[in-house]
Amino acid sequence: MSVPLYKKPFKLSNIFNGQDIDKQDVGASISQYIELIIFTRYGEHRFKPDFGCEIWDLDFELIISESMWEEKLRQSLLRSITHYEKRIYDVNIDVHIKEVNKFYPLRNVSEIKKKVEIVVSGKMQQTGENYVFTTSLFLSPLSA
Structure with a gap:
């Protein structure tokens, strides 16, 4: 079972109305766990200080080389996901930074933000099916 x-x-x-808690499939559960890894800073989990990823340490770091920054984050995510998410294997991670420029005409203000796109792919242990998770995060907003 x-x-x-x-x-x-x-x-x-x-629960208070005597109903069951909503359930989800294994793919959605894996996605939620990967999100938890991404949004947790190293050392935030008291009993597992290596749980999480390096994005919070890299967020305010001056990005001299985008490719080096992407690779540092990719390696950090790969370590954490392969160590803590055992329901997928053959894990591959792609990380890309893009600049997004948004102009607000009423205020005559332009905002430049860095957007990080993360794609995690692999195979699910239970079924061998392909698994893909994608998310985007905005870092370090600048306004001018």
């Missing part, structure tokens, strides 16, 4: 995978955040109203 397989262990149920619960959808987060939990709807406590369901």
Whole structure:
């Protein structure tokens, strides 16, 4: 019998009304766990200080070489995902930085932000199916 995978955040109203908690499939569960790894800073988890990734340390670092920055983040994510997410294998990670320029005509202000696109691919242990997770994050907003 397989262990149920619960959808987060939990709807406590369901529990108080005697209903079951919403469940999700293994792919969605893996995606939520990878998001947790991305959004956790090293040392934030008291009992697993190496859980998380380096993006929070790299966020305010002056980016001299985008390719070196991308590779540092890619290696950090690869270490954490292969160590902590055992439900996927043959993990491949792509990280790309893009500059996004948004102009607000009413305020006559232009904002330049760095957008990091992360793609995690691999195969699911249970079924051997291909697995792909993508997300984008904005870093260090600049305005002029």
